[in-house]
Amino acid sequence: MKKQAVGQSMDRVDGRLKVTGGARYFADHQPEGMLYAALVCSPISSGRITAIDATRALRAPGVADVVSHLNVPPIPGYKVENPNPKQGLKIFYDDRIYSNGQPVAIVVANTLERAVYAATLVKVTYAQEVHQTDMAGSIDKAFQNKNMKDYQRGEADAWKKAPVSLEAEYNIPIEVHNPMELAGIIAHWETPDKLTLYAKTQGVKSVQQSLKTLFQLPESQITVHSQFVGGAFGMALRIWPMEVATIIAARKIRKPIKLVLTRKDMFTLVGYRPAAKQRIGIGATADGKLTGITHEAIANTSPYEDFTEAIVNMSRMMYACPNVNTHYQLVSLNLSTPVWMRGPGEATGAFALESAIDELAHQLHMDPLQLRLINHADTDPEKNLPYSSKYLKEAYEMGAAKIGWQQRSQTPGKLEENGWLVGYGMSSGVFGAGRGRATASATLKADGSLVIRSAAADIGPGTATAMVQIAADATGIDVKKIKFLLGESEYPEAPRQGGSSTVSTVGSAVNDVCRNLQQKLGELATANIPAFKDLKVENIQHEDGQLVAGNTRLDYAAVLQQQQLPELMVTTTSQAGDERKQYAMYSFSVHFTKVHVHPATGVVRIKHIVSVADSGTVVNTKTARSQMIGGVVGGIGMALTEEALIDHRFGRYVNNNYADYHVPVNADTPPTDVLFINKKDPVINPMGAKGMGEIALIGFAAAVSNAVFNATGKRVRDLPITPDKLI
Amino acid sequence: MNQFSYVRPASQQAAIDAITRDSSARFIAGGTNLLDLMKNGVLAPEKLVDINRLPLRNITLNNNILHIGALTLNSEVAAHPLIKTHHPLLSQALLAGASQQLRNMATTGGNMMQRTRCSYFYDTTMPCNKRTPGSGCGAIGGVNRMHAIFGASDQCIAVHPSDMCIALVALDATVLVAGPKGNRRIPFGEFHRLPGNTPDQDNNLGKGELITGIEIPHSPFTNHVYYLKVRDRASYAFALVSVAAALDISNNTIRDARLAMGGVAHKPWRLHEAEKTLIGKTPTVENFRIAATVATQSARTYQHNAFKVPMAQNSIVTALQKAAAV
DSSP: OOOOSTTBOOOOTTHHHHHHTOSOOGGGOOOTTOEEEEEEEOSSSSEEEEEEEOHHHHHSTTEEEEEETTTOOOOGGGGSOOSOSOOOOOTTSSSEEOSTTOEEEEEEESSHHHHHHHHTTOEEEEEEOOOOOOGGGTGGGOBOOTTOOOEEESSTTGGGGSSEEEEEEEEEOOBOOOOSSOOEEEEEEEETTEEEEEEOOSOHHHHHHHHHHHHTOOGGGEEEEOSOOSOOTTTTSSOOHHHHHHHHHHHHHTSOEEEEOOTGGGGTSSOOBOOEEEEEEEEEOTTSOEEEEEEEEEEEEOSSOOOOOOTTHHHHHSBOOSOEEEEEEEEEOSSOOOOOOSSHHHHHHHHHHHHHHHHHHHHTTOOHHHHHHHTBOSSBTTTTBOBSOOOHHHHHHHHHHHHTGGGOOSSTTOEEETTEEEEEEEEEEEEEOOOOOEEEEEEEETTSOEEEEOOOOOSSSOHHHHHHHHHHHHHOOOGGGEEEEOSBTTSSOOOOSOTTOHHHHHHHHHHHHHHHHHHHHHHHHHHHOGGGTTSOGGGOEEETTEEEETTEEEEHHHHHHHTTOSEEEEEEEEOOOTHHHHOBOEEEEEEEEEEEEOTTTOOEEEEEEEEEEEOBSOSBHHHHHHHHHHHHHHHHIIIIIOOOOEETTTTEESOOSTTTSOOOOGGGOOOEEEEEOOOOOSSSSTTOBOOOTTTTTTTHHHHHHHHHHHHHSOOOOBSSOOGGGGO | OOOOEEEOOSSHHHHHHHHHSOTTOEEESSOTTHHHHHHTTSOOOSEEEEOTTSSOOOEEEETTEEEEETTOBHHHHHHOHHHHHHOHHHHHHHHHSSOHHHHTTOBHHHHHHOOOOOHHHHOTTSOBTTTSTTSOBSSTTSOOTTOOSBSOBTTBOOOOOOSHHHHHHHTTOEEEEEETTEEEEEEGGGTBOOOTTOTTOOBOOOTTOEEEEEEEOOOSTTSEEEEEEEESSSSSOOEEEEEEEEEEEETTEEEEEEEEEESSBSSOEEOHHHHHHHTTSOOOHHHHHHHHHHHTTTOOOOTTOTTHHHHHHHHHHHHHHHHHTO
16 A cells, blocks of 8 residues: 555645746736736725826826726626625725725726826825724724624623632734735736636635626636635635726726735735724632633724624633623724634634633633643533544643743743743634535546646645645545646636635545545446456455456556546535534644743743644645744734734824834744644544644734743733833 | 936946936935835936946955945945954944845945835825925824934934944944035034924935945944844834944943934934943943933933833843943
């Protein structure tokens, strides 16, 4: 038998392409006759456009057109009656301005430089109205929509009666995804009713679906290409108004058009992690048994859409606590709509909950690891179901040993190294282990090679590599002879890459299509090949890419060759079954950090990180490790450096560039030990793999703030922990 | 970005002539700041005069005076043996600035000419007296966490962004300038300006004048020096505050001292009064604290930057401790 491919540290199948420039990202494409677009964006935050004078722009060299609400051709989807007033920003629909940076016109020219210059010549006048971008000023207008349900188990606010309790408020600012690759799109109407797109997206099919409605075209008339994505973290989970603007302009001008956002526009046009104000009340008995948790959150959204996420959900299920109640509200601000950002709401919530656990442990004079162990949930307290798998206790143990947790002082401010205060901190993370529905096709060629296709995405984790490994184990075909193709809307349906579920969902389809391919090969063999003729299909064994019956072995390729078939294709849809009703399925993470805090300057340096993932079978230890490190770096940003600053007088971002919005750099990133439980989940899917992308970040910020408290005795509840907060 | 013409003169005189003829013309060397400003519409020169062909890229030591040509790259200066031997403070300051990629492009003269990183200066929709005199100061009453605590005016509270210049003002460097009226020398401390009522003028260069180099006099500050930069991330971030500290210590007595700060004022902020408190004293934390208190006496803070006063004091003490190795 061949060595199992799943679990190996295999190089990325597209690694060479990526490091040699061979990988083509959306902006690398160049349809013939392509023009370039630049956006004109609103400098006011609320009001109306009273006039747009594009005369000078239209006269500038190379300019093809300036499209705005004044001259946009009718958009069929805009006419669809929708009783919900919050139906998103309909770009170029009317004169209304909802937020600063909202596009009011798109300028198209034959070079990028000309488009950018001409955009500065478009004169727009506005009637300004009062805006609100500061959550603090709008808290009294917080609301719940009908999808936002309060949760209560046992008694509400039971923490107030506990022998030991605390109540604290935790704030996170707006964080912006800021992947290296800028967002944008190339739109090409090949005929008036046939649209081809080169997109930056986490789901080619979802782009197709969104546009199908908007332009009232059959799916077959919309082709979306997105084979490589240079980082997305959630910002490419949906189609944005700027993409629609480009498609509208391309339709009007009848030429392919490319739009690539500026870094500044990345703050206003492609979502962000919303600001959140959270309050936790937590209580326990004197020996550390939790008796009550109350978790309330208010996060911002835009004026025209309600964006909600699972901010308070972790508090419902993480600990065995009899009394839990949660309450979650939104505040509409004159900002664009937020979107999931890695870890999404769970990361926001985990900062509050896991900080509060640490604060409670301090009050109890108890090791916070001990407090977590005392309150470990052996079954899911929210769903009242057993876990499909949970190795959180092992994860705590592994992480504590690796970081040297026993060196931690229970009393803050006691340890010092070379003039720096030393602190240790920890936290837990949890995220639902999902499995959706996906379809894959498998094409076996007469030369024995296998090509699998599914409209999945790869925003960086190494999707194709993992799928090749799964297919190799399912078929016994060598990894070198297998290709996995993704990122094309013409491929079989796959969901968006988000919520840590691609391996589970698409991997299951890959596994299942390979099984069906084997079944088909068995059928062919028993029908036509003498050595297998008397056998039942189910009695044929499969080994190393061969059919096996007793001493007879036949290569898959030989089956095709003998039948003179150039190829054999099988398509299979795969989805979860009733097991999801019988088990609670979660991935867990544990983060440990050791930090240095400079007592005079307040500078925090993370010296060592240990992150442990309980995510079931690890398909590829190399890419999984990279994925964990990537999440941890995002967590460093959330904890220490990232904050989108708005001047509320203008409703405008003031640090909307890479120099002033501080994404962590290598110097902020210490040695990170990534440890895996790597035990198969027996229920979730054929591979036993749970998700990993989100748990890499969830909880991390609390592990840092808890370590900072341990080093200094100062509790920072407002992220990021910049030096001024420790002076 | 607007359309502009581009010339690359072969001689210093031709460069000066080219810029004198055209009121909106700008010199360009590394372009690490100018191009950003042009892309953002902050500056719209009609002509760029590329000076990269001028023979101003050198580091020499004559009669104990160190000369650095204006086109010498920041990375070259930082790594040069003469600098590391004679003026290690300058090397440290340079390495604290920007990133290696930027230092490989940025020049000595260009570093001195870089504009403030104030957000309001960069955003052409915002008020800014430095960019558009008379439009107001966006930072006063706005987001001013990064802004000045010394020497600001009600017209402008922006800070000078360079690290290199903080070391140079501490080392009593001299700026060498050539212009239509000939050559002149400007003491480094008089090169940059405070905002006053003319925040649009960063420095005292005259029309058509070109920085050709700098000179650093012989200094005793070769051992006890330290450049401390406090910032929001470990690299590639502008200073919240920075301190250039240099001590000449013998027999446990401070013979001479230099202190300057970055991130706190519209110009590299030399702390003459604080220096005086150190001379003749022993290098102790108590004496450093006295200097730090004197250094921050004239501080004035705004809504978001009050932390800079204690941070400045602590940073002065820390930098002096590091310099003195106590």
